[in-house]
Amino acid sequence: MRIATWNVNSVLARLPRLVEWLEQAAPDVVCLQETKVGQDAFPTDAVAPLGYAVAHHGEGRWNGVAVLSRLGLEDVVCGLPADPGFPDVHTLEARTLAATCGPVRLRSVYVPNGRTPEDPHYAYKLRWLGALRDAVAADASGSRPFAVMGDFNVAPADDDVWDPAAFADSTHVTPAERATLAALRETGLADVIPRIAKGPHPYTYWDYRAGAFHKGMGMRIDLVYANAALVGSVSDAWVDREARKGKGPSDHAPVIVDLDL
DNA sequence: ATGCCTTTCCCAGAAAGA
Numbered sequence A: 001m002r003i004a005t006w007n008v009n010s011v012l013a014r015l016p017r018l019v020e021w022l023e024q025a026a027p028d029v030v031c032l033q034e035t036k037v038g039q040d041a042f043p044t045d046a047v048a049p050l051g052y053a054v055a056h057h058g059e060g061r062w063n064g065v066a067v068l069s070r071l072g073l074e075d076v077v078c079g080l081p082a083d084p085g086f087p088d089v090h091t092l093e094a095r096t097l098a099a100t101c102g103p104v105r106l107r108s109v110y111v112p113n114g115r116t117p118e119d120p121h122y123a124y125k126l127r128w129l130g131a132l133r134d135a136v137a138a139d140a141s142g143s144r145p146f147a148v149m150g151d152f153n154v155a156p157a158d159d160d161v162w163d164p165a166a167f168a169d170s171t172h173v174t175p176a177e178r179a180t181l182a183a184l185r186e187t188g189l190a191d192v193i194p195r196i197a198k199g200p201h202p203y204t205y206w207d208y209r210a211g212a213f214h215k216g217m218g219m220r221i222d223l224v225y226a227n228a229a230l231v232g233s234v235s236d237a238w239v240d241r242e243a244r245k246g247k248g249p250s251d252h253a254p255v256i257v258d259l260d261l
Numbered sequence B: 001a002t003g004c005c006t007t008t009c010c011c012a013g014a015a016a017g018a
Helices: A015-025 A044-050 A120-141 A175-185
Strands: A002-007 A029-033 A053-057 A065-069 A074-078 A096-101 A104-110 A146-151 A189-191 A222-227 A234-239 A255-259
Touching: A002 A015, A002 A104, A002 A146, A002 A222, A015 A044, A029 A104, A029 A146, A044 A053, A053 A096, A065 A096, A065 A104, A096 A120, A104 A120, A120 A146, A120 A175, A120 A222, A175 A189, A222 A255
Parallel strands: A002 A029, A104 A146
Antiparallel strands: A002 A255, A029 A065, A053 A065, A074 A096, A096 A104, A146 A222, A189 A222, A234 A255
């Protein structure tokens, strides 16, 4: 069984590349982030011929997450029970949904960016990650294979950014953000780190500007956090760097994980 | 990278991303 996660940075802008990638990579289930289309605007007709059913949690211009599965989609749950919202609980954003796909339960996440450590968005990011921890605790400690995967907008360690000095006083690397990831792992989840494909680190994101991809100026912020039942079945994990090349890519590359359940 | 691209809103330029 093959599962994957990919921040597509607009599913409509990426649709030709998404379809091509689904044909080539052939994941059984893929979690998508930043679909950037409304709840009912996901292009399901484009992926249905490939055998994928779609569960989408969208809001329009921003955010949006989905699970595409050719192993069935059951028990779809959108959002978090204790979602703090931004700027407050009256404005919830489409940043996560969970679904059961055959033998596994998966949760697609698009963690808030945080903007700057002084910005209210940063406090929202930390609160949101706390709510995520509470939402996944039962699945994380359960016996069914489970993973929460997606764009976490946090680099777990200094090795996960191309130049730690360039990120001084920036979001994505602060001790508080990393502490929320550690608390998430403490529910029973392990970081499935992709193997090295090229360069010293398995980065998953490269800025569009200044040729960052070709200069190796990347970050590992797209993560697969898996419970014990799933980690034990991982046979391979890698970053599909080919998807970051060529014309019209997302600024994120997919992370693919093969399972031997 | 102090926004050097990209996408969305929708037709001009602001907002957001990490």
